[in-house]
Amino acid sequence: MPYGIVSAAPAYNIKLEKVNNNLRDLDSLQRGASLFTNYCMACHSVQYMRYNRIARDLGWTDEQAVEVMSFNQAKPVDYVLTRMDPGVSEQLFGIEAPDLSLLTRVKGNDYIYTFIRGYYEEEEGKWNNKVLTGTSMPNVLEGLKRHATEEEFDQATTDLVNFLDYVGEPSKVERWDLGWKVILFLLLLLTLTYLLKREYWKDIKH
Numbered sequence: 522m523p524y525g526i527v528s529a530a531p532a533y534n535i536k537l538e539k540v541n542n543n544l545r546d547l548d549s550l551q552r553g554a555s556l557f558t559n560y561c562m563a564c565h566s567v568q569y570m571r572y573n574r575i576a577r578d579l580g581w582t583d584e585q586a587v588e589v590m591s592f593n594q595a596k597p598v599d600y601v602l603t604r605m606d607p608g609v610s611e612q613l614f615g616i617e618a619p620d621l622s623l624l625t626r627v628k629g630n631d632y633i634y635t636f637i638r639g640y641y642e643e644e645e646g647k648w649n650n651k652v653l654t655g656t657s658m659p660n661v662l663e664g665l666k667r668h669a670t671e672e673e674f675d676q677a678t679t680d681l682v683n684f685l686d687y688v689g690e691p692s693k694v695e696r697w698d699l700g701w702k703v704i705l706f707l708l709l710l711l712t713l714t715y716l717l718k719r720e721y722w723k724d725i726k727h
């Protein structure tokens with residue numbers, strides 16, 4: 522199934538873990554961006570994002586974003602693209618690693634969270650995933666998990682999903698912040714128009 526099409530029936534029948542990420546936590550987003558670079562960008566892109574936009578939103582300078590996320594290989598204006606050449610993923614894994622720009626929008630944060638944490642060892646050295654059974658994506662966080670405490674792993678996977686949530690809709694926080702101001706403005710306008718109406722109709726008997 523092509524990405525971007527939401528299937529009516531989910532391909533999994535397990536309960537998803539709830540992720541508790543916070544889009545206002547810039548430290549978490551910065552850690553998530555760095556983890557994404559180190560653990561995911563070998564195969565995945567977030568093709569609609571440019572480094573300079575990420576820099577602006579995450580509180581980095583352009584130079585910092587390019588340094589952290591591309592080891593100074595990219596220009597600030599470049600899109601955030603995988604280091605893997607086209608076609609290689611299909612050769613290695615039998616499938617193109619999907620672009621992750623919009624995956625939190627398509628599948629939800631909890632899905633991504635449970636998926637990246639959902640690997641289990643079927644037999645010695647052979648991993649499967651409880652969300653996407655038989656997935657061709659390797660258990661890329663195995664090393665991280667082995668060397669981290671449970672809390673550190675929870676934090677790292679939350680940071681990763683936080684970053685992908687941000688990437689899925691970079692203006693979400695702005696939208697939230699604007700929303701209540703618009704409502705407040707409309708309420709104020711309602712009060713004023715009501716008072717105006719009372720003023721106009723004051724002397725008219727009806």
Ligand code: HEC
Nearest residue numbers: 560561563564614616617618619633637653656657658661
């Ligand atoms: C070695 C290459 C590789 C790396 C590194 C990698 N992935 Fe993947 N990923 C894949 C491939 C291949 C698929 C397609 C899997 C499939 O459809 O079975 C995939 C699929 C996915 C999917 C879609 C799952 C679905 O339900 O369709 C998500 C989400 C994902 N990866 C997240 C990540 C994250 C987050 C990281 C970093 C922590 C990461 N990947 C690192 C190769 C990789």
